[in-house]
Structure formats: structure tokens, C-alpha cells
Amino acid sequence: MRAQPQASHYIGGTFQESQSGTPFDSLYPATGEVIAQIKAADDAIINAAIQAAKEGQKTWAATPPAERGRVLRKAAEILREKNHELSVLETLDTGKPLQETLVADAASGADCLEYYGGLAATLAGEHIDLGGSFAFTKREPLGICFGIGAWNYPIQIACWKAAPALVCGNAMIFKPSEVTPLSALKLAEALSEAGLPDGVFNVIQGFGDVGAKMVAHPDISKVSLTGSVPTGAKVAALAGEHLKKTTLELGGKSPLIVFDDADIENAISAAINANFYSTGQICSNGTRVFVHSAIKEQFVSRLAERTSSAVLGDPLDETTNIGPLISKQQLDKVLFYMQVGQDEGARLVCGGSSAEVESFPDGYFVQPTVFADVTDDMRIAREEIFGPVLSVLDFDDEENVIARANDTAFGLAAGVFTRDIQRAHRVINQLQAGTCWINTYNLTPVEMPFGGYKKSGIGRENGHAAIEYYSQIKSVYVEMGGVEAAF
């Protein structure tokens, strides 16, 4: 097997194998080939991870923040040195083309480690003058945080959770998606190599049941999930029952609004990035593309022309733009929605079915698909598909398009294209979404907080904002005079 790790789990600085956990395979989505065999965590592994994290966290919390920062920055360097190897692994595990994984996965994880490594020495509380007496606040860690990953950006998600958690002095136990179990183990090795004390970052494998056990575990202080809205609801309910702090990064059905004064080529580039990057498997995708009716036909025909030039194929070939979907299950789901769109009366502009790719007869490939004349009530405009299916909806009026863009239970992201700076801000100010773009789409630098409104999530990752979600504030009142009492 091409990518078999030493063992399934990484606990207390070493690889460990479970005796009785459910076995599962990791597949290369381009061929269906088994690249690794993994065993889910059993109770012994869960207990070992908790024990290691408890011990590691004590040492780590006592380490000066500046030193914690040095370790994270060193880990960032290691990820960068190993970027090619890690990118190939991520391509094998996810099917995403190497063209993308080389720049967007371990590389963005390294940016995240470096960013929080840089913030480390600046973590501080405040001094509050009470007139003679005073109070101060300090930021303390939460304890052991549990991270749960989705399969679309495995190492990036692990870094987005680990870096802010660790810089605040927490330990983390991370469970990757069972679909993409491999790269989090590489992150754990890189952190150890960078000098992270044993037990501060641990990886355990498994399905939702392992996740749920950990969420309910009394020694876990905080849970951070990246996943779908239904999983988010389950995790939030269980975490609520046990009064755990929670960050949820969930799904979306985000709008991208293109006004008639927009730079059309740029807007089309953004629509392509917002729908076809990572074969459409991105939570923040702008899958509802509202285009002003004055430019709609021009937009649609040029979009179709550019979409048809996309190179589908061997993910390990750096000239490939679009790889397979992650799994057979995802393939079936996306093909189902392609059919639903046609049945509902949307105009199929291009794509609409699976794709035959030479030498990859068993890959989960689909054609990048554009539907036009989509209306707000169609399922393809309301439900998260998580595949390369772009819907173009027409509009004429600014107020009306804002209302339509907001008419969804989701609120992860939104974008607007216009050359009118006042309109751009006026529209963005009214969009109910946690992450917005003006004249671009889907750029998520680590400096910028990321997260959702409404059902798309709770809390924020990245930026200074994430520090709030991985630390707690202790307020200390210091009396400089005497103590008055009533009697």
C-alpha cells in the first residue's frame, strides 16, 4: 500500500495501534485503490490519548508563550520543507489535483502555524484601573481540546484547529475524517520534530461514534468540528448536554452577486474558483451565482467556454485542473443533483454527468456543470451539493437580490462583484454571512477570521478571533487598601 502509516494513531509522541477498533480503508479516489488500512480507536486508545494529553498539557501550559510560538514556527518550516511529499499524500487521500495541493493544503497549514507562532508572544490580558486598587485579566488555556475534521482539506483543517489551540497552551486530540485519515499523522510527526512535548498533539482515528465518545468525555473541555450541518447539530446537542465549549464550521449555499458594471472576466474567474476548485468540495463555495440580467447571456456563454477548457484527469499530473470527487457516495450524490436540476427545469449549459477519464475507469469523476435560469425554489439552489455544480440565477434589482441571497438557512460566505465601491459596501453590509469578498471569492488567508452566520456555524477560526475560542479569561481584583465589612 502506497501510503500506509506506521500505525493508525499518534499518541504521546509515538504511533500506536488499536487492538479492537473497526478497520477501514483509505482509498485513492482516482482509482479506488486502497492506499492505507486503518483501525478506529477503541476505548484503550481513547484512554491513552486522554492520559497523554493531560500530561502533555501540564508541561505545555507552563511553557512560556514565546517558546510555544517558536515550536509552531519550526513546525511550519518542516511542513514547507516536506510540502511536495505532503501534497502527494493529500492528493492520494483526497483525489484533489497536485496543482492545488501543492499550494493550498500543507502550505496553508504552514501559514497557519507560522501566524499563531508569531502571535504567541503577544498573548496578554489587560490592566483595569479601579482607582487605587486594580484588576487584571489573563488568558488561560481551556485544557484538552478535541478537533474533528472533514475530508476536503484534511491537513489544513488540522492546522486551523491545532495552531490556535496549542498557542494558547491547550493540548489537542484530533480525529480526522475517516475518509482522509493520513495527513494529520504527518502533522503530528512534524510537531514532535519541531520540539512539541509529547502528548500535546495527538491523533486518533475513527467514525462518528469515536467522535461522539470524545465529545462526551469528561476530560475534554472544548470541541471544534468542521463538518456538515446535520453533524454540527448532533455535536452541538451532545456538547451542550455536557456543557462543553464548541466551535462549529459547517456547510453553506453561499451567494455570489455579479452586477452589470462588474469586470466580467474577473467575475467569471471568481465563479470558477467558487464552484470548481477542489472539484466543488468547499464549504464556502458561491454556488448561487446571481448575475444581472443585462450581462447574463454574455456571462453564461463565456463561463461555459472557460469551463469546457478545464483539464480533468490524473490528479498527480500537475497540469490537471480537476480531479475526482472524494468517494462513490459523493459521486452518487452529485449525479443525483445534476439530474434534479434538469428535472426541475433549469437550463443545462455544460456538464451534467459523470466524466470518462482515460486510464482512470474507476475514478469518481464528474463534469464541471453549469445550470442557468435557476430559480430560488429549486433544490439545486437551496441544498448544499458539495460538488462542481454552479447555478446561475438572474436579477435586476439590488434590494431584491440581497433579500434572495439571504433567503437561506445557511450563512457561511458571500461575494459581490461591482466597480461601484459604495454599492459593494452597501450590499456586503446587508448580506447575512460570516465571510465576505468584494471583487474576488474564496480567498481565506489565515489572518482573516473565518466562520458562519446562521446554521453555518458557531465561533470563528483564524485571525485573532480564534484566540477567543481557545482560551478563557481570568479576572483578578487586587485590593490595595483595607477591606470594609458591614459588621
Ligand code: NAD
Ligand atoms: P461530516 O459532517 O459527515 O463529518 C465531519 C466529521 O464529523 C468526520 O470526522 C466525522 O467522522 C465526524 N462525525 C460524524 N458524526 C459525528 C458525531 N455524531 N459526533 C462526532 N463526530 C462526528 O462532514 P464531511 O462529509 O466530512 O465534510 C463535508 C461537510 O463539511 C460539508 O457540509 C462542508 O460544507 C463542511 N465543511 C465545512 C467547512 C467550514 O470551515 N465551514 C470546511 C470544510 C467542510
